[in-house]
Amino acid sequence: MKRRKFLEGSALFTGSILVPRFLKAWEQPGIEKDGQKVLVIIQLSGGNDGLNTVIPVRNDIYYKSRPGIGIKPADALSLNDEASIHSSLPAFRELYNEGSLAILSNVGYPNPDRSHFRSMDIWHSASASNEYLTTGWLGRYLDAMCSGCDHPSQILELDDTLGLALKGKWNKGIALRDPKRLFNTARDRFYEELATTANVPQLESAAAYLYKTMASTVSTAGYIFEQSKLRPSSHTYPQTKLGQSLKHISGLINSDINTKVYYAEIGSFDSHAGQASLQQRLFKDLNDAVAAFTSDLKKQNRFDNVLLFTFSEFGRRVAQNASNGTDHGTANNMFFIGGGLKQKGFINAMPDLQNLQDGDLKYNVDFRDVYAIVLRQWLSADDKGILNRSSNYLRFI
Amino acid sequence: MQFRQMNSQKNQQHLLWRAGFGPSFQDLHYPGNKSPQDIYKDLFQKSQGELQQLIVVTATSLGIEKGEMMRSGINTLTNEQKAKLRKLNREGFKKLNLLWLDEMTNSPAQLREKVALFWHGHFACRVNNILHQQELLHIIRTHALGDFKTLLIEVSKSAAMLSFLNNQQNRKKKPNENFARELMELFTLGHGNYTEQDVKESARAFTGWGFKPGGEFVFRAALHDGDQKTFLGESGNFSGEDIIAIILKQKQTARFITEKAIGFFAGSIPSEKIVQKISDDFYSSSYSIPVLLASIFTSTWFYEEKISGNKIKSPVEWIIGIRRTINLDESQKDWQLIMQKLLGQVIFFPPNVAGWPGGTNWIDSSTLMYRLRFPILLNGNTVDLGNPKNDDDLEMGRPANVEKIKSGSNGISNKLSLHADWVAYTKHFEMISRDKLMNAVRSSILIKDHLDQAVLEKHVNRSSREEYIRSLTIKLMSTPDYQLC
Numbered sequence: 057m058k059r060r061k062f063l064e065g066s067a068l069f070t071g072s073i074l075v076p077r078f079l080k081a082w083e084q085p086g087i088e089k090d091g092q093k094v095l096v097i098i099q100l101s102g103g104n105d106g107l108n109t110v111i112p113v114r115n116d117i118y119y120k121s122r123p124g125i126g127i128k129p130a131d132a133l134s135l136n137d138e139a140s141i142h143s144s145l146p147a148f149r150e151l152y153n154e155g156s157l158a159i160l161s162n163v164g165y166p167n168p169d170r171s172h173f174r175s176m177d178i179w180h181s182a183s184a185s186n187e188y189l190t191t192g193w194l195g196r197y198l199d200a201m202c203s204g205c206d207h208p209s210q211i212l213e214l215d216d217t218l219g220l221a222l223k224g225k226w227n228k229g230i231a232l233r234d235p236k237r238l239f240n241t242a243r244d245r246f247y248e249e250l251a252t253t254a255n256v257p258q259l260e261s262a263a264a265y266l267y268k269t270m271a272s273t274v275s276t277a278g279y280i281f282e283q284s285k286l287r288p289s290s291h292t293y294p295q296t297k298l299g300q301s302l303k304h305i306s307g308l309i310n311s312d313i314n315t316k317v318y319y320a321e322i323g324s325f326d327s328h329a330g331q332a333s334l335q336q337r338l339f340k341d342l343n344d345a346v347a348a349f350t351s352d353l354k355k356q357n358r359f360d361n362v363l364l365f366t367f368s369e370f371g372r373r374v375a376q377n378a379s380n381g382t383d384h385g386t387a388n389n390m391f392f393i394g395g396g397l398k399q400k401g402f403i404n405a406m407p408d409l410q411n412l413q414d415g416d417l418k419y420n421v422d423f424r425d426v427y428a429i430v431l432r433q434w435l436s437a438d439d440k441g442i443l444n445r446s447s448n449y450l451r452f453i
Numbered sequence: 454m455q456f457r458q459m460n461s462q463k464n465q466q467h468l469l470w471r472a473g474f475g476p477s478f479q480d481l482h483y484p485g486n487k488s489p490q491d492i493y494k495d496l497f498q499k500s501q502g503e504l505q506q507l508i509v510v511t512a513t514s515l516g517i518e519k520g521e522m523m524r525s526g527i528n529t530l531t532n533e534q535k536a537k538l539r540k541l542n543r544e545g546f547k548k549l550n551l552l553w554l555d556e557m558t559n560s561p562a563q564l565r566e567k568v569a570l571f572w573h574g575h576f577a578c579r580v581n582n583i584l585h586q587q588e589l590l591h592i593i594r595t596h597a598l599g600d601f602k603t604l605l606i607e608v609s610k611s612a613a614m615l616s617f618l619n620n621q622q623n624r625k626k627k628p629n630e631n632f633a634r635e636l637m638e639l640f641t642l643g644h645g646n647y648t649e650q651d652v653k654e655s656a657r658a659f660t661g662w663g664f665k666p667g668g669e670f671v672f673r674a675a676l677h678d679g680d681q682k683t684f685l686g687e688s689g690n691f692s693g694e695d696i697i698a699i700i701l702k703q704k705q706t707a708r709f710i711t712e713k714a715i716g717f718f719a720g721s722i723p724s725e726k727i728v729q730k731i732s733d734d735f736y737s738s739s740y741s742i743p744v745l746l747a748s749i750f751t752s753t754w755f756y757e758e759k760i761s762g763n764k765i766k767s768p769v770e771w772i773i774g775i776r777r778t779i780n781l782d783e784s785q786k787d788w789q790l791i792m793q794k795l796l797g798q799v800i801f802f803p804p805n806v807a808g809w810p811g812g813t814n815w816i817d818s819s820t821l822m823y824r825l826r827f828p829i830l831l832n833g834n835t836v837d838l839g840n841p842k843n844d845d846d847l848e849m850g851r852p853a854n855v856e857k858i859k860s861g862s863n864g865i866s867n868k869l870s871l872h873a874d875w876v877a878y879t880k881h882f883e884m885i886s887r888d889k890l891m892n893a894v895r896s897s898i899l900i901k902d903h904l905d906q907a908v909l910e911k912h913v914n915r916s917s918r919e920e921y922i923r924s925l926t927i928k929l930m931s932t933p934d935y936q937l938c
Contacts, residue, residue, distance in 0.1 A: 102845045172845035173579065177805055186634065188807035190814055208818070216839030217795060218817045220804075228817040233839060241822055246912050250932060253905035262720075262763050263903055265813050266821065266933035273818035326845050329532075379532070 093361050093396075093434050094309055094316060096349075098298070098342070099219075100368040101323030103172065106388040107374065107407065108335060110159055111140045117409040121375040125331050125382070139406060144339035147347035148391065155400040156350070156359070157393050158452055162407055163426060164387035164419025168370060172326070172384075175369040180221035182424050182443055193427055194317055195224030196442045197435065202227050209276050212308070213319040214301035222319060228269075229319075230276055234304050235284035242277035283311035291352035294344045298322045302349040310356055316435060325368065329379035342366075350393065360395035363434050363453065367423070373415055387419035390426065392452065399452035421450070429453055464489045466900050467761040470938040471718050472496055472750050473563030474773035476897075478881045493750045497743065500565035500598060506591045507556065509548040510541065510583050545583035550793075550800045551786050553590065554769070558776045568746065569597040570769060571717050573800070576608045576640060577808035578617045581846055585613035585668055586801050601710060601740035602701055609636065609697065612664035618806070621663050623656060625678040630656040633696075635806050641700045643709040647685065654682040659693040707736035714745055717811070720764030723754045762901030765815050766938045768796035771824065774938070775930070778898070779831065782872035788830075791867060794841030795823050802844065816936070828930035832923070835870040879922045887918065894922060898929040900938060 112118045113129040114137065132140035133149045141149050151157035167185040169175045181189035191199075194211050202210060203226070211222050211229035222229030232238040251271040256264050287310040293303040301320040308315055322342055327334045346364070353359040371388030387407070407417045428447030431439040439447060468489045469476040473496065530538065557566045572593045580586060589611045596604035608614055609632075615621060618632035633656035637647045661677030664670055682691045685699055700706055711732040715722055722728060731748045738744040749755055766774060772789050775781075793799045797820060798809055823838065830836050885893045891909070895902055914924035929935060 101843065171579070173802075174805055188805050190807075190810040215842065216819065217797075217842055218819050219842065223814070223817060231817070231819040241826065246908075246928065246931065247825065249908045249911075250904065253908050254903040254933075255905070256903050262765050262813070262937055263901065263933065266765070266816060266936055267903075269816055269818060269821050270825070270933050273822060276818070321842075324843055324845050 092316075093363070093436075094318070094358075095430060095434055096302075096305060096318045096362060096364040097320070098346075098364065098366045099319070099321040099323075100325050100338075100342075100366055101172075101176070101321055102326035102368070103175075103370045103372055103384055104325040104368040104388065105327055105331060105335065105372040105382050106161075106368075107371070108331065108382075109142050109145070109339075110135070110161070110389055110406070111142070112138060112406050112409070113140045114138050115406075115409055117374075121409070123376070124380045125376050136402070139402070142335065142339050144336050145343045147343045147350070148393075150347075151350065151393055152401060156395055156397065157391060158397050158400055158403050159389055159391060160403045160421060160426065160450075160452070161389045161405065162387045162417060162420045163367075163390050163423050164370070164417075165422055165424070166419075168386040168416075168419070170370065170384040172369055177220065179367065179369055179423060180219060182427055190223075191225050192219070192221035192223050193431075193442060194221050194319070195228060197224075197317070197431060197437055198222070198227045198229060199224035200437060200442055208272065209280055209313060209315055211317040211319070212280070212315050214304060215319075215321060219319070229317075230273070230280070232277075232280065234300070235277075235281045235308075238277045239281035242274045244274075247274055280308070280313065283313040284308060286311040289352055291348060291355065293348040293352075294341070296341050296345060298341060299345040299348065302345050303352075306349060306352045306356070309353070309358055309362065327372070327381045328377065328383060329381040331376075331381045346393065354395075363392065363394040363396065363430070365393070365426075365430070366391045371417060374409060374412060374417065375415055385416050386413075387417040397452060403450070403452050422448075425450055461486065461488075462896070463761065463900065464756050465492055467756065467938075468492055468496075468750060469563070470770075470774070470900065471567075471755075471764075472746075473567050474557050474770060475777050475938065477777045478897075489756060490751045493747070496564045497598075497747075500562040502562060504562075504565075504595055506587075507549060507552045507594075508587065509552060510545040510587065514541075542581065542583050546586070546801055547790060549583065549587055549590070551789060553800060554773065554776075554789055557769070557773045564746075565594065565597050568742070569594045571714065572597055572604065574717070574803065574808040574811075575713060576614065577803035577806050578613050579802055579805070579846070580613045580617045582613070582616070585611070585616065588668055589613040590801075596742075598742055598746075601742055601745075602697075604742070605640065605701075606694070606697055608640075609693070610662070610670040612668035612670075615662060615664055615670075620659055623660050623662070624676045625657075625660045628653070628656040628660060628678070632656070632659055632662075636697075637700065639807055641706045641709060642703060643705070646703070646705045646709075651684055654684045655691075655696045657682055658684070658691045658696045662693050701740065704732070704736055707740065708732040710740075711735055711745065715749060718746075718749050719755055719760050720812075721760060727752075727754060762899075762937050764938055765812060765936055767809065767811060767815060768793055768798035768820075769800065770938060771796070771936070775828075775831075779878050779926075780874040781831075782874075785871055788869050788871060791838065791841065791869065792823070792827065794844075795838060796820050799844075802846075821933075821936070824936055825931050825933075828927045828935075830869055830871045831873040831930075832927055833870065833872070835868050838867045838869055840867055875919065875923050878926070879919050882922055890918075890921065891925065894925050895929060898926060899932075899934050901934060903934055904929075904932060 107118065108125065108127055111127045111132050113132065119126045129140060132143055133146060134140045135149065135152055148157060165178065165185060169178060169185050178185055180192045182193040183189040198208060198211050202208065208227050208229055213219060213222050213229055213231045214233065215231050216233055218229060218231040247270055251267060251274065254267055256267050284304065284307055288307040289303050291306065293299040298320060305318045322338060325338060350359065353362055367390050368388050370385055372382035372385040377383055404421065411418060424443055424445060425447045428439040428443055429450045430453065431437040431442055432449065433453045466476055469480055472493065560566055576593065578589060589608065592607045592611055596607060618635055619629045620632040623629040623632060630652050634652045637652065638644050657678040661673040663673055679690055681688060684691060684696060685703065687699055689695065711728060712722065715728065731745065734748055735745045772792055797815065803809055826836060882890060882893055891906065909925065909928060912928050914920040
């Protein structure tokens with residue numbers, strides 16, 4: 057009902073060439089709320105040190121390589137005989153104990169790049185390391201499921217700018233810090249009147265693309281804001297950027313919005329010096345935000361329908377450097393959190409520290425295989441078309 | 454007659470946007486009967502003047518020897534020295550960025566700076582070393598309007614490119630193929646016009662190409678593989694220079710550069726016949742860049758309806774275009790760095806070696822809203838723009854920011870306000886009668902205009918002539934149409 061009212065009240069929906077396509081997008085059948093699967097991605101920017109996140113507490117090579125920053129068993133939270141988790145991640149251990157957390161080790165790609173930007177570029181675009189793509193994997197997912205529609209709220213990034221991961225060829229996701237702020241930014245009679253009166257001749261021109269994006273932003277901002285008011289989270293979240301992002305995400309998950317993927321970020325984990333205090337601070341932030349989010353979802357009975365994963369553009373070198381930090385490395389671990397995991401705990405073997413390449417971990421899981429299974433199994437999408445490759449399907453989701 | 458004059462003004466604007474950074478008010482006074490060909494000649498002449506290198510750092514100003522800027526030397530420094538060096542490096546990048554933007558805005562050599570921006574994107578190089586980048590920029594600006602062969606060799610021998618593409622690690626018996634591969638894939642032939650074997654063979658020819666600590670090119674004979682190579686069908690004991698000469702012998706190289714230049718300057722590709730003709734002329738001229746440019750800017754197709762006003766301004770073109778239209782307080786410059794980050798084009802930091810993809814890639818809901826909202830800053834309003842994403846390659850080693858939200862929903866901010874010289878601006882229109890003002894302002898700000906006049910009239914401030922011009926200008930800049938050139 058509220059949605060209708062917004063439509064009628066908006067000048068955007070009168071007398072414009074853009075209207076028919078818009079209405080089509082709006083009138084698509086509502087997606088069933090119960091059972092709708094949602095993906096939440098948390099990007100750990102800057103290259104998180106995986107070895108000090110999930111710690112191989114029985115491994116001598118680990119302690120020898122890291123005399124200053126190796127974490128002793130007593131200073132970490134035990135997961136099993138071999139591995140402990142960083143002491144600032146108690147909520148992660150709790151999720152592990154209850155069977156809602158999985159750890160995938162040694163994730164990477166061939167010929168790894170050590171530049172933050174380039175390696176993130178590779179993770180975002182899901183390209184090979186000698187290939188340059190101008191679209192992101194989630195953007196291509198949006199293209200695949202949203203052909204001909206002007207309504208890109210299926211993938212949302214909680215930030216002021218949109219990352220490459222969410223940019224498709226035809227459609228691009230929406231970036232927002234919070235729904236109200238986006239709404240206030242886009243709500244301007246001038247834009248609405250321009251969109252409804254402009255005389256844009258060719259649908260394929262650059263002008264048409266700009267007008268389409270403007271109109272779509274104004275209407276989607278209104279749609280997201282309306283949805284965010286339906287069932288906002290009353291749970292307490294930390295007053296951090298990530299905490300507030302997850303709070304907005306929780307409210308939207310409980311609304312009737314069509315969003316399938318939410319993207320959030322925390323950083324920077326670039327721990328060249330003084331790694332211990334840096335990681336401790338960021339992990340506390342991550343832990344508290346995820347703790348609030350998961351307990352909120354459980355309370356709302358939505359935990360089984362949400363899959364959250366974390367990733368970083370690369371791990372760090374096995375040996376520490378002279379500043380009690382670590383330099384850029386290669387393969388890394390990923391966390392998967394949710395009530396619907398098929399495989400829990402450690403999915404594969406911990407990193408093999410005896411078998412390194414120039415002091416770096418060797419990857420044995422390609423991150424694109426991870427995307428493939430998430431796309432196919434969780435989002436019911438055509439992973440082959442989106443990733444343009446045949447993948448080895450993992451089985452944990 | 455009047456129609457023809459209008460038309461000729463539109464053609465002039467179109468050329469000045471594509472071969473430069475948009476018309477200044479002086480440019481708008483080109484006589485109506487001057488043909489685009491004459492104006493292009495004029496632009497070319499003005500770009501022939503002596504070139505001053507843009508310099509923001511020297512080894513002396515860094516307080517250390519040049520070599521210590523390099524990775525290999527940096528480990529010998531103390532932590533304080535390293536921190537100081539990083540800070541100087543970071544500040545150097547900001548200064549050089551702003552200095553070049555000033556040049557784009559104020560230099561009469563509009564064509565040279567615009568073509569240099571093209572090469573800056575073509576020879577995309579992301580190296581966090583200000584001395585090397587300063588040198589590479591000088592190479593690009595020096596040869597922007599020269600011949601492509603010299604430009605290519607100079608860029609290939611620059612410390613910035615050699616280090617970006619790992620040629621310092623390219624040694625006899627231990628080749629690193631990165632440089633050879635990108636040289637062909639992105640700088641000359643394009644993907645699919647060489648084999649993997651060609652990459653391997655040519656990589657051997659570039660072994661020994663390196664640079665001294667100060668950035669000067671050096672050929673290290675001991676590391677060079679002088680044995681026979683077979684490359685693109687030719688065999689010999691090729692050097693790196695030989696490989697570049699063979700690459701330039703391929704007509705495909707002329708074709709690749711031609712298509713890229715047409716894409717950048719014209720926006721869309723004309724007919725196959727035209728492209729082939731331009732490419733052939735470029736090849737026969739021994740890769741003369743002025744020949745290539747003239748065949749674009751003085752052609753008939755370049756002025757067709759589907760070309761003009763149908764290209765999305767890059768963030769840098771958008772920034773400079775605003776600056777060339779209205780004078781901003783010279784003490785405020787940082788907004789240009791913030792907007793480059795928010796809009797996705799930071800000079801010296803292309804996303805990867807393929808450069809900025811451009812076109813509709815510039816525009817998503819966030820970047821469009823930033824562009825549409827920015828002009829109210831020119832009215833003295835303060836605007837909270839939000840925060841760009843961090844770039845960890847630039848922030849390396851600095852403590853992480855754990856961002857706390859302050860009270861209130863707008864706590865996180867990047868608040869900006871600017872001072873624009875509206876008095877000087879409105880003067881440009883003092884000879885225009887009130888009833889013609891709407892059209893005069895519109896046609897000076899926009900190339901192509903899809904706007905409904907009634908909507909504009911409704912949203913402008915009519916309290917005075919000055920307010921009318923000011924508010925109309927700001928509204929025009931806040932439209933999707935303003936993003937086009």
